[in-house]
Amino acid sequence: MARRLPLTVVTTPLSSAHVRLAERTTLRLGGPAARFVRATTAAEIVDAVRAVDAEGDPLLLLGGGSNLVIADAGFAGTVVQVATTGRRLDPLGDGLVQLTVEAGEDWDSVVAEAVAQGLGGLECLSGIPGLVGATPVQNVGAYGVEISQVLTSVDLLDRRTGRVHQVHADALGLAYRTSILKGTDHAVVLRARFALTAGGLSAPIRYGELARVLGVAPDDRVPADAARKAVLELRRGKGMVLDPADHDTWSAGSFFTNPLLDESTLSGVLIRIAERLGADVDVPTYPAGPGHRKLSAAWLIERAGFTKGHRGRDGRVGLSTKHTLALTNRGGASTEDLLELAREVRDGVRSAFGVELHPEPVLVDCALD
Numbered sequence: 001m002a003r004r005l006p007l008t009v010v011t012t013p014l015s016s017a018h019v020r021l022a023e024r025t026t027l028r029l030g031g032p033a034a035r036f037v038r039a040t041t042a043a044e045i046v047d048a049v050r051a052v053d054a055e056g057d058p059l060l061l062l063g064g065g066s067n068l069v070i071a072d073a074g075f076a077g078t079v080v081q082v083a084t085t086g087r088r089l090d091p092l093g094d095g096l097v098q099l100t101v102e103a104g105e106d107w108d109s110v111v112a113e114a115v116a117q118g119l120g121g122l123e124c125l126s127g128i129p130g131l132v133g134a135t136p137v138q139n140v141g142a143y144g145v146e147i148s149q150v151l152t153s154v155d156l157l158d159r160r161t162g163r164v165h166q167v168h169a170d171a172l173g174l175a176y177r178t179s180i181l182k183g184t185d186h187a188v189v190l191r192a193r194f195a196l197t198a199g200g201l202s203a204p205i206r207y208g209e210l211a212r213v214l215g216v217a218p219d220d221r222v223p224a225d226a227a228r229k230a231v232l233e234l235r236r237g238k239g240m241v242l243d244p245a246d247h248d249t250w251s252a253g254s255f256f257t258n259p260l261l262d263e264s265t266l267s268g269v270l271i272r273i274a275e276r277l278g279a280d281v282d283v284p285t286y287p288a289g290p291g292h293r294k295l296s297a298a299w300l301i302e303r304a305g306f307t308k309g310h311r312g313r314d315g316r317v318g319l320s321t322k323h324t325l326a327l328t329n330r331g332g333a334s335t336e337d338l339l340e341l342a343r344e345v346r347d348g349v350r351s352a353f354g355v356e357l358h359p360e361p362v363l364v365d366c367a368l369d
Contacts, residue, residue, distance in 0.1 A: 031074025
């Protein structure tokens with residue numbers, strides 16, 4: 001039988017001016033919004049976005065703020081905070097259950113409840129900050145699992161037509177840390193649907209580090225709650241579980257994506273690595289589709305001379321002391337401080353190995369160039 005949870009209903013959005021966006025991002029950086037609207041139902045999101053578009057005002061959709069780098073000057077338009085709630089379970093047959101979730105739900109809370117309900121598929125994505133609506137945009141992934149493996153469809157507001165419609169996951173162009181929704185403002189995710197397995201077992205464990213912690217062979221399945229606990233422990237060890245008292249978690253998660261290189265480009269990079277580090281160095285690479293391999297951005301950053309805890313100028317920003325891929329606010333920083341450190345790291349890796357690193361977070365009214 002379907003399990004239905006009520007949606008929060010508020011008659012009108014909460015609107016105010018000059019709200020500090022730093023207080024709504026995990027980096028604790030960013031200036032004010034000229035106008036801020038909090039939408040608690042899908043209908044309120046639709047109405048707010050349509051109103052902003054009718055006025056011709058710039059729009060920023062704000063979820064959990066975990067994947068945003070906002071300029072020190074703030075955002076001159078309207079910020080619509082997605083604060084919708086609601087979840088529903090429906091049987092699909094053949095041991096599958098469809099989980100439908102409103103875009104404003106906290107992602108890790110959704111994962112925790114799915115695991116508690118004995119549903120497998122999301123457990124390796126435990127501990128990732130942010131809201132459900134952002135997961136298909138970024139094709140969020142961790143520990144061998146990506147959203148593309150479980151997402152079935154999303155409901156979108158098409159800003160070009162003003163229509164709300166359901167879009168199948170296959171039409172979203174889901175790829176490594178991207179989709180057709182990323183880098184464009186044409187559509188707003190209102191809710192998402194996931195196909196999960198009943199029976200209490202995880203998805204096949206395909207990430208080597210996680211398999212070692214769990215003591216299983218690749219592709220083995222384990223109780224979903226055991227996989228979740230192991231993933232959370234691994235993430236905590238890397239400063240990737242939010243903790244207000246730990247500045248290593250004052251970040252946007254992994255700041256750079258792992259570079260994807262074609263075989264020809266990779267050969268040249270491997271030659272440069274050998275020239276710098278020695279011919280016998282073991283370079284980790286991973287399959288990334290036909291004719292491509294993926295390099296570890298963290299490995300490149302470390303071998304380019306940036307160690308854990310490396311500080312930027314004046315010490316207000318730095319690499320996490322636990323993971324070189326996270327750029328962190330050590331207190332009292334500005335967005336420009338963070339971008340300066342990001343440029344230093346990017347340019348250092350390019351100079352050392354000829355590899356261009358690209359930022360994973362969305363940069364709002366600011367840039368690395």
